[in-house]
Amino acid sequence: GSTTSKTPNVDKIYNNSSTLTQEQKKILEETLVKMRKLKAYDLLLDALEAKNIKIKFQIDPSISASANFDCKYNSISFVATNAISVSLPEELVHALQYNVLYGEAMAKGNTDYRFTMEWEANIFVDAARILQENYYYKTGYNTLTNASIELREGHKALMTSILETGYFSQTKHYEKFVELSKSWTKHPGKYISGFLPKALINYLKK
Numbered sequence: 033g034s035t036t037s038k039t040p041n042v043d044k045i046y047n048n049s050s051t052l053t054q055e056q057k058k059i060l061e062e063t064l065v066k067m068r069k070l071k072a073y074d075l076l077l078d079a080l081e082a083k084n085i086k087i088k089f090q091i092d093p094s095i096s097a098s099a100n101f102d103c104k105y106n107s108i109s110f111v112a113t114n115a116i117s118v119s120l121p122e123e124l125v126h127a128l129q130y131n132v133l134y135g136e137a138m139a140k141g142n143t144d145y146r147f148t149m150e151w152e153a154n155i156f157v158d159a160a161r162i163l164q165e166n167y168y169y170k171t172g173y174n175t176l177t178n179a180s181i182e183l184r185e186g187h188k189a190l191m192t193s194i195l196e197t198g199y200f201s202q203t204k205h206y207e208k209f210v211e212l213s214k215s216w217t218k219h220p221g222k223y224i225s226g227f228l229p230k231a232l233i234n235y236l237k238k
Contacts, residue, residue: 041065045077047086047106056113060089063117072160073121075235076128085131101126103139121160122174125153125231133230147221151213152229156236158187159194163238168192175216183215200232 037043039057041064052060067073080087088107099110099119108123110116129149130138138149154174162168168191175187190208194200200209209232213223 041068041077044081045085045087047088050087050089052089052091056089056091056116059113059116060120063120067121067124070160070164071237072156072163072235073124075237076124076231079128079132079235080124083131085127087127099123101130103130106131122153122157125156128231128235129153143221144224145221147213147219148224148227150219151216151223152231154216154218155190155209155229156231159191159200159232159236162191162195163198163236166195168195175218177218180215180217183212186212186215194236198238200229200236202228202233205232 039046039061042057042061046057064077068077085106088105090107090109091112092109093111095109095111097111098115099108099122101108101123106127108120108127110119126149129152134149138145141149158173158175161172168188173187176184179187186208190205190212193208194205197204206229209229210223
């Protein structure tokens with residue numbers, strides 16, 4: 033008879049060339065189950081599955097960040113096992129950006145393009161959390177590592193407004209979102225003028 037998979041969510045987006053252990057796959061599965069409880073990630077995962085996107089998951093201790101998404105191999109690398117649950121959401125936003133929204137432009141993107149992708153992904157992760165928890169906490173945001181007072185205050189204003197609306201509104205939030213990027217120094221470059229953040233507009237919902 034057929035055996036029921038212990039990792040049904042992972043199986044849908046898991047490229048067979050992935051190299052995670054069973055234990056790591058279990059952590060990936062638990063993280064996806066939690067993410068599915070948020071409307072934004074539910075929509076994101078549905079979009080990847082609808083296009084039958086398979087991602088190569090691996091552990092790579094040589095990377096400089098805790099995790100990264102690589103367009104060339106459609107891969108997500110984690111620096112260590114304990115990075116899986118923390119870093120998966122942002123890397124899956126990058127997978128959505130590449131596979132569903134922006135395509136090859138992202139693969140050959142310059143410094144400003146990379147900044148734009150990173151800024152959208154970071155804000156997505158922060159706002160998805162706020163929409164789920166229905167509250168603006170003071171700490172724990174991707175975007176606010178080593179942040180200036182200006183960035184902190186602007187971030188709070190943007191997130192509180194997204195929470196009130198229940199989604200990312202192009203008319204209400206786009207200008208604030210772009211303006212705020214000027215205070216973000218985590219990556220070199222600047223936000224591309226007039227670039228529409230389709231992940232935020234189409235997927236960030238409550």
